[in-house]
Amino acid sequence: GLTAHASSTGFEPGGKGAKDVEVIPREVLFGNPERASFQASPDGKTLSWLAPKDGVLNVYIAPIDDIDNAKAVTNDDYRGIRQYFWAENGSHLVYMQDKGGDENFHAYSVNIETGERLELTPHEGARAQLQQTSKLFPDHILVTINNRDPQLFDIYKIDVTSGESELVFQNEGYLGFNTDDQFNVRFAARYEGDGSVSYFEIDGDTVKEEPYLNVPSADALTTQIVGFNTEGDKLYIIDSRTGNTAALFVRDMNTGQTDMLYEHPKADISGAMGNPETGEVEAVAANYLRTEWQILDTAVADDLKYLRTVQDGDISISSRVKDDTLWTVAYVRDDGPVEYYTYDRTAKKAEYVFSNRPELENKPLAKMHPTVIESRDGLNLVSYLTLPVWTDTDGDARPDEALPMVLLVHGGPWARDQWGYNSMHQWLSNRGYAVLSVNYRGSTGFGKDFINASNFEWAGKMHDDLIDAVNWAEEEGIADPDRVAIMGGSYGGYATLVGLTFTPDTFACGVDIVGPSSLVTLLNTIPPYWKPAMELFNQRVGNLSTEEGRELLESRSPLNFIENIKKPLLIAQGANDPRVKQSEADQIVSAMTEKNIPVTYILFPDEGHGFARPENSMAFNAATEAFLAEHIGGRYEPIDNDLEGSTMQVPAGADGVPGLKDALGTK
Numbered sequence: 001g002l003t004a005h006a007s008s009t010g011f012e013p014g015g016k017g018a019k020d021v022e023v024i025p026r027e028v029l030f031g032n033p034e035r036a037s038f039q040a041s042p043d044g045k046t047l048s049w050l051a052p053k054d055g056v057l058n059v060y061i062a063p064i065d066d067i068d069n070a071k072a073v074t075n076d077d078y079r080g081i082r083q084y085f086w087a088e089n090g091s092h093l094v095y096m097q098d099k100g101g102d103e104n105f106h107a108y109s110v111n112i113e114t115g116e117r118l119e120l121t122p123h124e125g126a127r128a129q130l131q132q133t134s135k136l137f138p139d140h141i142l143v144t145i146n147n148r149d150p151q152l153f154d155i156y157k158i159d160v161t162s163g164e165s166e167l168v169f170q171n172e173g174y175l176g177f178n179t180d181d182q183f184n185v186r187f188a189a190r191y192e193g194d195g196s197v198s199y200f201e202i203d204g205d206t207v208k209e210e211p212y213l214n215v216p217s218a219d220a221l222t223t224q225i226v227g228f229n230t231e232g233d234k235l236y237i238i239d240s241r242t243g244n245t246a247a248l249f250v251r252d253m254n255t256g257q258t259d260m261l262y263e264h265p266k267a268d269i270s271g272a273m274g275n276p277e278t279g280e281v282e283a284v285a286a287n288y289l290r291t292e293w294q295i296l297d298t299a300v301a302d303d304l305k306y307l308r309t310v311q312d313g314d315i316s317i318s319s320r321v322k323d324d325t326l327w328t329v330a331y332v333r334d335d336g337p338v339e340y341y342t343y344d345r346t347a348k349k350a351e352y353v354f355s356n357r358p359e360l361e362n363k364p365l366a367k368m369h370p371t372v373i374e375s376r377d378g379l380n381l382v383s384y385l386t387l388p389v390w391t392d393t394d395g396d397a398r399p400d401e402a403l404p405m406v407l408l409v410h411g412g413p414w415a416r417d418q419w420g421y422n423s424m425h426q427w428l429s430n431r432g433y434a435v436l437s438v439n440y441r442g443s444t445g446f447g448k449d450f451i452n453a454s455n456f457e458w459a460g461k462m463h464d465d466l467i468d469a470v471n472w473a474e475e476e477g478i479a480d481p482d483r484v485a486i487m488g489g490s491y492g493g494y495a496t497l498v499g500l501t502f503t504p505d506t507f508a509c510g511v512d513i514v515g516p517s518s519l520v521t522l523l524n525t526i527p528p529y530w531k532p533a534m535e536l537f538n539q540r541v542g543n544l545s546t547e548e549g550r551e552l553l554e555s556r557s558p559l560n561f562i563e564n565i566k567k568p569l570l571i572a573q574g575a576n577d578p579r580v581k582q583s584e585a586d587q588i589v590s591a592m593t594e595k596n597i598p599v600t601y602i603l604f605p606d607e608g609h610g611f612a613r614p615e616n617s618m619a620f621n622a623a624t625e626a627f628l629a630e631h632i633g634g635r636y637e638p639i640d641n642d643l644e645g646s647t648m649q650v651p652a653g654a655d656g657v658p659g660l661k662d663a664l665g666t667k
Helices: 026-030 298-310 357-364 421-429 449-451 461-475 491-504 520-525 529-541 547-555 558-564 580-593 614-632 660-666
Strands: 034-040 046-053 054-065 083-086 092-097 106-112 116-117 128-134 138-148 152-161 165-169 175-181 185-190 197-203 213-215 224-228 234-239 247-252 258-262 267-273 281-287 291-295 313-322 326-332 339-344 349-355 368-374 378-384 401-410 433-437 481-487 507-515 569-574 600-604 649-652
Touching: 026 357, 026 421, 026 614, 034 083, 034 326, 034 449, 054 092, 054 128, 083 213, 092 128, 092 558, 106 128, 116 197, 116 547, 128 175, 138 175, 152 401, 152 529, 165 339, 175 224, 175 449, 185 529, 197 281, 224 433, 247 281, 267 291, 267 313, 281 298, 291 298, 291 313, 298 313, 298 326, 298 349, 339 520, 339 614, 349 357, 368 461, 368 520, 378 421, 378 461, 401 421, 401 461, 401 491, 401 614, 461 481, 461 491, 481 614, 491 507, 507 614, 520 547, 520 580, 529 600, 558 580, 569 580, 580 600, 600 614, 614 660
Parallel strands: 401 433, 401 481, 481 507, 507 569, 569 600
Antiparallel strands: 034 046, 046 054, 083 092, 092 106, 106 116, 128 138, 138 152, 152 165, 175 185, 185 197, 197 213, 224 234, 234 247, 247 258, 267 281, 281 291, 313 326, 326 339, 339 349, 368 378, 378 433, 600 649
16 A cells, blocks of 8 residues: 555544534535525516425526525536526526536526416527627627637527527637627627737628727736726726736726726625626726625715625625616635625615525534735735634634645636635545645736736746645645645646656645646646637647647646656546546546556546536545545545445546445445
């Protein structure tokens, strides 16, 4: 074996005091939420949310004044619905669904009175995306679909009541479009050969030749046209070209006058609240350590001031009805479920409706501590640390003694970790681990300089940041150097493989979820609709089409360094993943098997880039928990019946996880 069993290391699983704290069941943490995605219909008559029906997430509605009289209006019986929105008419809902995680989403509308369902985008193998809804066209939506050419999305206007659709704009080579409430196509965006993005104004069917706006490569991930007010004469732009962080600007389309509305010194603009009538931005959010709202229009000042007094936690306004008398509000906390309220603006009164996971309310949940770690070259890495509740009795974010730790790495890499309730943090800390999530360079939200510092640094300085964070945790007495695991999905899965091949002595084990094993094969197999953005990868990861670029990509691919692996590795993959193909997992597993390097490989035939069915995530987490307990010594809830209803297959190394072989046998 590669490492001693946890039981023989002499550590008490979970450490001193753990036995007095309940092991929170995985079912409570990872089963379906009881309710989620709470919204009000535009006419203010109906409330809607996602909730399980026969164990599968569906859309439920209830009259605004009779929430207990709820009924399901959709009938998904397998994957669960994750995204839905109201048509402006208030009589129809639209939801998006793919097959088995292939991300070829189709749009469906449901008449909430009759329950009639229409497939709005019946194009096999094509992906539909919402472009725009508008109160000026209550029965219609704009949708983009790549049914004509897999690389390009054309714009269609679709009637949600009849399913009739008409082509509005044919895409001749653009990344995407900006449209307005009149359903005019106003701008088309395109990557240029130098990595910059040009926005071209559109007049009727004609795209003007000269760019209206050119965004240099250095600003391409932090600058974008956001949209228009209802009249269509004010353009909102999030723009980092005048500074480091992305600020919000408004431009008068008649005079060209451009004004900055808000800039945060450390964080990019992360959200905005628009008036449902005028479409003008009234408040804007930025998130450095936590989400902060800046009021731009005094009309909502009293509302936000009052809402801050209702509940602790970060506020998000999930919907505002047409006449703006009612809002739905979500409060996110770190140590409790998301709580949903309705807010009556006339009475200035918020009312609690429900939480997303009431079962969490009496569980021993941990606080998440925002903390800034300095990298070796002086960058500030905004990070989040969660400790087992029994180890940090004085709440100073330092345990009584060094703990086994899981470094949980986010995907993207152009994404970020943030403060709030995090089921992975709660789960792992409850099992006795310190959990650390690091916004390594390349993470979004912290200005363009921070993103640009990651160019061509996959497995380079991006990985150094993770190692610096581990060293910090060890120096601070948080992590036991012999018991640090690395785990993550997508880029986080890649980082896990890099950890075990490039820094093989740092980590005691690794869990790679849908991570690429070779940057060359990754870029050779991207979905066709990413092709127009290929310049993004060329300028930031490595250019496949040049010899120098290819050499760099090979030198940063864990697949080429598997002989360095000396610690246990668990790999999980969805067979239908369009971004990181199953071949990424297959090739590293087969190379390791050939060299007799132990690896456990878990495959889900009905999943894609991440695991959507609760039965599958539950099965995967059960195996992961046993794997971590074996190698870094936390406590664990045995696998037992956790594989029931899951499609889990284990093509290699089932005996690498305690209890997995037996559980597979009984499944």
